[in-house]
Amino acid sequence: MSRYILALDQGTTSSRAIIYNKNAQPIAAVQKEFKQIFPKPGWVEHDPVEIWESQLEVARAVIIKSNVRPENISGIGITNQRETTVVWNRNTGKPIYNAIVWQDRRTSEYCNQLKGKKLEKIFTSKTGLVLDAYFSGTKINWILTHVEGARKLAENGELAFGTIDSWLIWNLTNGKSHITDASNASRTLCFNLHTMEWDQELLDILEIPVSMLPEVKDSSGTVALATDLIYKRQIPIAGVAGDQQAALFGQMCTETGMAKCTYGTGCFLMMNIGSKPVLSKNKLLTTVGWRIKGETTYALEGSVFMGGATIQWLRDGLKFFENAAESEALAASVTSTDGVIMVPALTGLGAPHWDANARGTIIGITRGTTRAHITRAALESICYQVNDVLTTMAKDRGTQLIQLRVDGGATANSFMMQFQSSISSIEVHRPTNLETTALGAAYLAGLGVGLFKMNKLQENWKIDTSFKPKINKGEADANNSQWLKAVERSKNWAS
Numbered sequence: 001m002s003r004y005i006l007a008l009d010q011g012t013t014s015s016r017a018i019i020y021n022k023n024a025q026p027i028a029a030v031q032k033e034f035k036q037i038f039p040k041p042g043w044v045e046h047d048p049v050e051i052w053e054s055q056l057e058v059a060r061a062v063i064i065k066s067n068v069r070p071e072n073i074s075g076i077g078i079t080n081q082r083e084t085t086v087v088w089n090r091n092t093g094k095p096i097y098n099a100i101v102w103q104d105r106r107t108s109e110y111c112n113q114l115k116g117k118k119l120e121k122i123f124t125s126k127t128g129l130v131l132d133a134y135f136s137g138t139k140i141n142w143i144l145t146h147v148e149g150a151r152k153l154a155e156n157g158e159l160a161f162g163t164i165d166s167w168l169i170w171n172l173t174n175g176k177s178h179i180t181d182a183s184n185a186s187r188t189l190c191f192n193l194h195t196m197e198w199d200q201e202l203l204d205i206l207e208i209p210v211s212m213l214p215e216v217k218d219s220s221g222t223v224a225l226a227t228d229l230i231y232k233r234q235i236p237i238a239g240v241a242g243d244q245q246a247a248l249f250g251q252m253c254t255e256t257g258m259a260k261c262t263y264g265t266g267c268f269l270m271m272n273i274g275s276k277p278v279l280s281k282n283k284l285l286t287t288v289g290w291r292i293k294g295e296t297t298y299a300l301e302g303s304v305f306m307g308g309a310t311i312q313w314l315r316d317g318l319k320f321f322e323n324a325a326e327s328e329a330l331a332a333s334v335t336s337t338d339g340v341i342m343v344p345a346l347t348g349l350g351a352p353h354w355d356a357n358a359r360g361t362i363i364g365i366t367r368g369t370t371r372a373h374i375t376r377a378a379l380e381s382i383c384y385q386v387n388d389v390l391t392t393m394a395k396d397r398g399t400q401l402i403q404l405r406v407d408g409g410a411t412a413n414s415f416m417m418q419f420q421s422s423i424s425s426i427e428v429h430r431p432t433n434l435e436t437t438a439l440g441a442a443y444l445a446g447l448g449v450g451l452f453k454m455n456k457l458q459e460n461w462k463i464d465t466s467f468k469p470k471i472n473k474g475e476a477d478a479n480n481s482q483w484l485k486a487v488e489r490s491k492n493w494a495s
Helices: 048-066 108-116 120-127 136-146 150-155 164-172 200-206 243-250 308-316 326-332 371-397 414-424 436-448 454-460 473-490
Strands: 004-010 014-020 026-033 073-080 086-089 159-162 179-181 215-217 220-226 235-242 259-263 267-274 285-292 295-304 341-343 361-363 403-407 427-431 463-467
Touching (some): 004 164, 014 436, 026 048, 048 164, 073 164, 073 436, 108 120, 108 136, 120 200, 150 159, 164 235, 179 235, 235 243, 235 436, 243 285, 267 371, 285 436, 295 371, 308 326, 326 371, 361 473, 414 473
Parallel strands (some): 004 073, 073 235, 179 215, 403 427
Antiparallel strands (some): 004 014, 014 026, 267 295, 341 361, 427 463
């Protein structure tokens, strides 16, 4: 009997489902976009019910498309947009507010208040994170503070919080399991990296009842059973990881010092740092990579908020082109940006700058500037931001990375990958399978049910294209210096 893994990849702009065979090869995929909600400048929300329904729809559709019998599905792997916050009523199963998305900046002022009370060091030392609106903890506080009656319900134990993995599992199990994995828990500002438990001191600061929080499980191994909501049988949920940790695992960065960058809505550079949670000295994040059989692997991470979302903005906001793929040809139609630099701080700046009040800036415009120059500057800006993180990571580790594994939809853009290699003076390796986020979830689930073996998965990783620098380091350094000059102009713009 053939055995398969169903991977559910719940992202920021779409829900996907992919079926993998016993050789960890994808045989069918279905994807569906869902609505982005922008109630105010800097606010980003999703409808949690729409997220669940879209994920359920693609899961059912991919099983039909693949012609795989549900009884032959050995396990489900789940990977998800991280930090996005859902609070729902345990009795009704209904959300009490929209999901507040990781990109949302509404709690920036609250973070500043906590910093003013000299509390940032407590959070960083315990969680490995910076005190920023990016993470879930301050979003939970906002919902409890601003939704009428929410705090009383929470204090009575009637509310549940979850990142998107928890929300999906709650629904997949028909409300029987309120759980998360260690990688997602480590993105909340509430989870202690050293004790690997929810931290009561941090919960008290954020005014969050511990009763709201899910039970923390391993990232691989059966953690729950999906009910017949998908098909008329129970299927083990056997792999769970936040999207960037799943991509790190999918890229088989299983040895200390190996690193990947995922170019999705944002860009996320992550390095395996082994079995000890060493804290960054340069405002990078220390996070859980995964936990398997009780053994934790940690990672160092730098998050860029506007990656592919920059191109999406040019497409949808400025109507520069109809399809994001057209951006590569448009950028390549000019030999340079002609001095134009874009800093896409549309939702503030992430690592290593961490400026919630930065705003998008385009500098160097002349009468000769065209949409091609601006598009090229936008693509280059994504690489410059990644390079800022690469440079900071090298400072933290004391050694320069010599190669970077890349994945995500935007890596199909060869112009951008070549520019990344050149501007960062690093070899960039693009694998044959770019969708390593879902692949990582499938790997974790397949390992969890005994379908896959680690040595075979490591053999699966293969290079499609290698990019090597085409400019010398002196030229790269000069370009980076000009970029950082533009970044300074964008900082502290919004009050």
